[in-house]
Amino acid sequence: xxxxxxxxxxxxxxxGFREETLKRAMSLEPHFxxxxxxxxxxxxxxxxxxxxxxxxxxxxxxxxxxxxxxxAAKVPAIIGSACTSGSDPQLERLVGIAREIAREEKLSFxxxxxxxxxxxxxxxxxxxxxxxxxxxxxPEFSEQVIDRSAHIVGMAGIEPFVAALEHGAEVxxxxxxxxxxxxxxxxxxxxxxxxxxxxxxxxxxxxAACVVMRKYPDCMFATVRDDHxxxxxxxxxxxxxxxxxASHNLYENSTPYELVEPSGVLNTFSAKYEAVSxxxxxxxxxxxxxxxxxxxxxxxxxLAGYQSVLIGSVRDPIILRQFDSWLAGLTRAAQDRIAxxxxxxxxxxxxxxxxxxxxxxxxxxxxxxxxxxHEVGLLFQVTADTQERATALIKSVSHIAVxxxxxxxTGLITSIAYPYSPAEIARGASYRFNMNHVVAPASPLEMFSxxxxxx
Amino acid sequence: MARLWQVTKLIRSKxxxxxxxxxxxxxxxxxxxxKVRDAKLxxxxxFARTYxxxxxxxxxxxxxxxxxxxxxxxxxxxxxxxxDTDVFGGQQYGPLVDLEVP
Numbered sequence: 031x032x033x034x035x036x037x038x039x040x041x042x043x044x045x046g047f048r049e050e051t052l053k054r055a056m057s058l059e060p061h062f063x064x065x066x067x068x069x070x071x072x073x074x075x076x077x078x079x080x081x082x083x084x085x086x087x088x089x090x091x092x093x094x095x096x097x098x099x100x101x102a103a104k105v106p107a108i109i110g111s112a113c114t115s116g117s118d119p120q121l122e123r124l125v126g127i128a129r130e131i132a133r134e135e136k137l138s139f140x141x142x143x144x145x146x147x148x149x150x151x152x153x154x155x156x157x158x159x160x161x162x163x164x165x166x167x168x169p170e171f172s173e174q175v176i177d178r179s180a181h182i183v184g185m186a187g188i189e190p191f192v193a194a195l196e197h198g199a200e201v202x203x204x205x206x207x208x209x210x211x212x213x214x215x216x217x218x219x220x221x222x223x224x225x226x227x228x229x230x231x232x233x234x235x236x237x238a239a240c241v242v243m244r245k246y247p248d249c250m251f252a253t254v255r256d257d258h259x260x261x262x263x264x265x266x267x268x269x270x271x272x273x274x275x276a277s278h279n280l281y282e283n284s285t286p287y288e289l290v291e292p293s294g295v296l297n298t299f300s301a302k303y304e305a306v307s308x309x310x311x312x313x314x315x316x317x318x319x320x321x322x323x324x325x326x327x328x329x330x331x332x333l334a335g336y337q338s339v340l341i342g343s344v345r346d347p348i349i350l351r352q353f354d355s356w357l358a359g360l361t362r363a364a365q366d367r368i369a370x371x372x373x374x375x376x377x378x379x380x381x382x383x384x385x386x387x388x389x390x391x392x393x394x395x396x397x398x399x400x401x402x403x404h405e406v407g408l409l410f411q412v413t414a415d416t417q418e419r420a421t422a423l424i425k426s427v428s429h430i431a432v433x434x435x436x437x438x439x440t441g442l443i444t445s446i447a448y449p450y451s452p453a454e455i456a457r458g459a460s461y462r463f464n465m466n467h468v469v470a471p472a473s474p475l476e477m478f479s480x481x482x483x484x485x
Numbered sequence: 486m487a488r489l490w491q492v493t494k495l496i497r498s499k500x501x502x503x504x505x506x507x508x509x510x511x512x513x514x515x516x517x518x519x520k521v522r523d524a525k526l527x528x529x530x531x532f533a534r535t536y537x538x539x540x541x542x543x544x545x546x547x548x549x550x551x552x553x554x555x556x557x558x559x560x561x562x563x564x565x566x567x568x569d570t571d572v573f574g575g576q577q578y579g580p581l582v583d584l585e586v587p
Contacts, residue, residue, distance in 0.1 A: 071572075276551040280511070287548075303550060335567070385570070
């Protein structure tokens with residue numbers, strides 16, 4: 031029977047898994063080990079700056095165990111969306127970590143590095159050819175957006191992974207790629223039904239997230255056949271049931287019934303979820319419709335400004351009773367002080383925002399609760415065109431806030447508690463996600479170059 | 486009168502990418518799910534009012550396989566942008582928790 035066994039090491043590389051669980055999973059003789067290493071969830075900073083969500087040590091710990099297990103079993107290790115956003119600097123970083131591990135552990139393998147970072151001239155050409163189209167709720171797109179972007183990545187489908195595997199790669203590290211393509215590439219390449227494969231991949235991509243009660247990140251295991259797959263956690267403390275597997279389709283998706291991939295759409299509307307034991311689930315019945323047009327999703331981030339912030343809290347009941355007018359007065363006084371110090375025209379160069387914890391810091395203008403607690407937290411935030419300016423301006427805000435009066439008290443009051451000295455914190459560059467679009471390339475490999483290295 | 490949190494296993498919100506916000510309401514048992522689903526307790530008008538949108542942009546999907554209702558709306562701000570309050574979108578479900586279940 032044509033069957034591919036897959037171990038997903040963890041939901042996101044760097045978050046960890048149990049060494050013992052991977053060992054147990056390897057005893058089931060998987061055909062490869064896969065792990066996703068990316069997400070847009072932590073926001074635009076990582077794509078914009080090229081920095082990573084986890085430390086090098088955390089990536090190294092997870093990748094070391096994966097590479098050791100994969101080389102011992104002589105099966106491929108496939109990692110996608112390197113170091114959070116899968117841009118070129120992040121891909122280079124993870125490849126560097128893999129090479130370091132190889133040196134330390136005396137491993138040798140053929141490595142494929144798939145580049146997902148996009149060339150700006152290529153994208154402009156595609157834009158002029160009308161080959162870039164918006165997805166839901168997309169912001170304006172233009173040549174200027176492309177120019178302003180710090181990094182733009184394309185989300186690879188299975189095709190670059192398949193090319194790398196066919197080329198004999200034993201370790202594949204990809205830049206940005208769809209979470210599911212990491213797990214779908216080999217089974218589709220070996221001829222298994224794409225509907226079964228993509229559904230299995232969707233369940234696997236978050237590691238142990240599909241168990242009934244996830245207490246810590248860990249590995250997941252699936253056996254994929256043509257017309258069904260069976261998913262069973264390799265950690266004996268964990269179990270899956272039909273509801274936990276069906277529920278996982280909800281996660282981070284706008285619909286549980288459809289999963290859009292570059293090459294087509296998985297539809298799970300008629301999927302069946304059956305318990306095969308008290309901890310394993312058999313899934314069948316999904317369908318896959320090949321796309322009329324092959325498309326690659328773009329992700330981009332641009333600089334929005336530089337920020338400095340100020341954190342404090344207020345406990346005085348007299349201030350809290352008139353909190354809104356006190357804060358409005360304080361904000362006006364701070365803006366006046368900034369104008370006095372930095373001159374006319376400064377208001378064009380910065381934005382001052384205040385977040386009020388204990389009132390509406392979580393939901394902002396959407397908050398319907400009007401009560402206020404016995405204290406509130408305040409976060410003042412200045413966004414400006416340079417870090418120096420943001421910091422200079424927040425210092426003015428800081429001094430106004432610490433002595434802003436209320437009519438009931440006579441004499442100088444100290445109206446805010448600052449937990450830190452200095453109270454002001456330079457936050458650095460702030461980025462913005464600036465596209466939600468797809469490109470139609472001439473071929474699935476056109477946007478992704480692959481480097482092969484003997485490690 | 487039960488509240489929504491009492492009849493559900495999980496109420497959560499989360500980004501569905503940086504431009505959309507999605508809510509999952511997963512019920513403890515299928516019968517209650519069907520009752521709430523058919524009573525249209527969770528509807529586009531309520532969401533539009535609560536999250537200050539037009540009802541046309543609210544997507545509501547009934548997911549029988551998991552006894553769950555999924556709601557997706559445009560994100561109030563792009564994830565991580567200067568005016569965003571919740572980068573992961575994970576704490577936007579508050580108003581749903583104490584809804585009265587018929």
